[in-house]
Every structure is written in C-alpha cells, then in structure tokens.
Amino acid sequence: MKFLSFLISSVETIRMTSYTDKGEKPERGKFVKFHHLTFWVGNAKQATVFYCDKFGFEPLAYKGLETGSREVVSHAVKQDKIIFVFASALNPGNEEMGEHLVKHGDGVKDIAFQVEDCDFLVKKAKERGAVIVREPWVEQDSGGKVKYAIVKTYGDTTHTFVEYMGPYKGLFLPGYHEPLFRDPLLPKLPPGHLNFIDHIVGNQPDDKMVPVSDWYQKCLMFHRFWSIDDKQIHTEFSSLRSIVVTNYEETIKMPINEPAPGRKKSQIQEYIDYNGGPGVQHIALNTSDIIQAIVNLRARGLEFLCAPDSYYDTLRQKLKTAKIKVKEDLKILQELKILVDFDDKGYLLQIFTKPVQDRPTLFLEVIQRHNHFGFGAGNFKSLFEAIEKDQDARGNLTAITADGPGNAKPFY
Numbered sequence: 001m002k003f004l005s006f007l008i009s010s011v012e013t014i015r016m017t018s019y020t021d022k023g024e025k026p027e028r029g030k031f032v033k034f035h036h037l038t039f040w041v042g043n044a045k046q047a048t049v050f051y052c053d054k055f056g057f058e059p060l061a062y063k064g065l066e067t068g069s070r071e072v073v074s075h076a077v078k079q080d081k082i083i084f085v086f087a088s089a090l091n092p093g094n095e096e097m098g099e100h101l102v103k104h105g106d107g108v109k110d111i112a113f114q115v116e117d118c119d120f121l122v123k124k125a126k127e128r129g130a131v132i133v134r135e136p137w138v139e140q141d142s143g144g145k146v147k148y149a150i151v152k153t154y155g156d157t158t159h160t161f162v163e164y165m166g167p168y169k170g171l172f173l174p175g176y177h178e179p180l181f182r183d184p185l186l187p188k189l190p191p192g193h194l195n196f197i198d199h200i201v202g203n204q205p206d207d208k209m210v211p212v213s214d215w216y217q218k219c220l221m222f223h224r225f226w227s228i229d230d231k232q233i234h235t236e237f238s239s240l241r242s243i244v245v246t247n248y249e250e251t252i253k254m255p256i257n258e259p260a261p262g263r264k265k266s267q268i269q270e271y272i273d274y275n276g277g278p279g280v281q282h283i284a285l286n287t288s289d290i291i292q293a294i295v296n297l298r299a300r301g302l303e304f305l306c307a308p309d310s311y312y313d314t315l316r317q318k319l320k321t322a323k324i325k326v327k328e329d330l331k332i333l334q335e336l337k338i339l340v341d342f343d344d345k346g347y348l349l350q351i352f353t354k355p356v357q358d359r360p361t362l363f364l365e366v367i368q369r370h371n372h373f374g375f376g377a378g379n380f381k382s383l384f385e386a387i388e389k390d391q392d393a394r395g396n397l398t399a400i401t402a403d404g405p406g407n408a409k410p411f412y
C-alpha cells in the first residue's frame, strides 16, 4: 500500500493515510453499491414515521400480515437513491429478533450490497472463512427475480447480497406491496435533499479494528482506502483509530473504528457499552446542497450536534492561508453549525445528528463533498468534543481507572 500524504487539517495537524493500491479485483462479479439498510426495531410502524418526518423519507413499499408476511413486518422508505427498511417481529416468541432487540435496542441489522455474480462472491467469501448466514436463494414475484445471500460481518450485523436476475419492475424487491398508508402531512414538509449513502461506519471494541478491516479485505476482496493515525485524533479525554475499507470500484465506503486509550471513556466505548458490542455507529448521507438540506431538516425538528463558535473562529483563521476557497457563506455555515474540513485540493461540509434513539448508539451524518474524499478527520476533535458534552450529560464521560473504564466518577 502506498502512502500518499500528510495533510494540515482545519483543526490541528492530522496524520492521515490514503492508499492507491486497489488490492484484489474479484475474478468474477462485483460489489456494485449500497442497496439498502435494514433496521431491526421494536415498532417498525413508528420508526418509519420518525425517519419520514425528520429526515424527509417517503413510504416506498410494505410487507406484513396484509400481504402474507406472517412473521416479520417490513416498511421500506426512500429518499432519492437511499432506501431504509424498518422491520419488527409480528408474533410473540420471535427469539432471534427479540434477543437482538434486548441486546442492541433499535439499530442497523443489515447492510445490503447490490452485487453481480452473487454465487461466486459467496463461494469466495466462504472459502476465505466468512460465516454464511444464508446460502444463495431466489425470490420472485410479478416484478421479476432476485437472488440473495447473507454473510455475517462484525457483531450481529450482516451483509445481504442482492443480485437482479433481470430487470426488476416491482416497487422494491419481491414480496413488497404498496404502502398501506401515506401520511398527508409529508408532502407539506420541506424536502430533505438527501441523495445517496456516502459511507457507513462500524464501531468495534478495542483491538478489533484491524481484524475487521482484514476480514473485508480477505473475504469480500475490499481494500484499504484511508486510515487515521490514532495518536493525532484525540480530545483532552479520548481518542479513536479508523480504517476505511472499500470495494474494488470504490463505490462502497466502510470506515471501521475502535476506541484508543484516553483519560476518560471514549465515545466509541460508550457506543460499544450501550450497543452490547460492535455495530453500525453512523450512516452518512450525501447531499448536493447541505445548506438547504440542514435548513429543511432543522425545520422538520431533527436535532444536530453543535460545534462551538470558537470552532468557526479557528476555521476562519485557517482558511486565510488555505489553497482552496469555501464557496458557501461561512456565516450561514456557522448559524447552521455545519463543519468544514479541507486539504489543498478540496473541502467537505458535514454535520452530525444526535443519536436517533434513546440509547447513545446510532446517529446520522449529512455530508457534501467538493473534490474532497476524506471523512472529516479535521473535524473529529470538535465532533468528539460535541459528543463528549452530551456523553457527560448522560453520566458516561467517566474516568479510566486501574479497574478499567467506566466505573469511576467523572473528574468534574
């Protein structure tokens, strides 16, 4: 793997590594793109309403008792190219979904990839040690035929491979029908302006980041895209390490994080504690107009983390000597609390929601890129500080002691 660059970020000197070696090209088939995400939740009907109301999704398709799905109900929602599915158990005694809910709370269960040659990719993954949750199978309805397979990744999270066996003309996937209800309020709300899934981040316990990123490289023939030097990414209290893995075509980006030692409990560790192990920490949704998106999402009542005004003072200073020019009005970015990260060639704008359930686990990110392919490393420090403020309010910014993290009282 070739080392490319050290960058000066907008906050402090950050050691980042970009990689140019695209690794192994699958001899056959390919991972095309993110297809959809499936959340396992306690009440899929209500979770669907939350994502539609707050983020601007619209009902796409449904399967449940009325359509002959007797065990699991699934509501699919869509916004431009982003599709989320919310699923819940219908009957008492569904141990798999019940235990998942007790352990993790509401969250992402599955990240589905659209693939070509599902059989080959599953065979390859299996040969290389991946756990196959379900061997390839085909479903069809009047819309067409689709092949699936399910592979286990970190924690209880899975990847479904979705291969179209021909053009699919249905609403979403075989078995799905029209939504039962369309809320008349939704068309009256300002649009979310969210366009596609930019990246999906998985949090791992200490020392598990490298084995997980190795798993993607070995079993799915992904390669390293970017990584962050843990020693540089820290606040006064905690730090993290991150490796981004991607498919050969670099259309699927999966950052893998782990906590690094600090004086207090890392927000990554807080996630691991409340999620009962590894899982999806955040989903980044790409927009081509972040200012309008955030104006509208705030108007819809979505809550975001807030960078302090001092962040923008520092940013203005750094931008004075930068090689790029930020087109957007900094005053508006500051009002909306949108963060900026840049290098010599481009910049990105990003903002993070607060956790979208009571457990401090999953949150979402909105990101706009201007010729910048990083993940906001220059903002990690201010992001962490904003999270730590909330973490402290939750009583979880606890000191690390000889007994291990999490049991001592905070310093202040």
Ligand SMILES: [Fe+2]
Pocket (backbone or CB within 6 Å): 199, 201, 282, 284, 365, 375
């Ligand atoms: Fe992100």
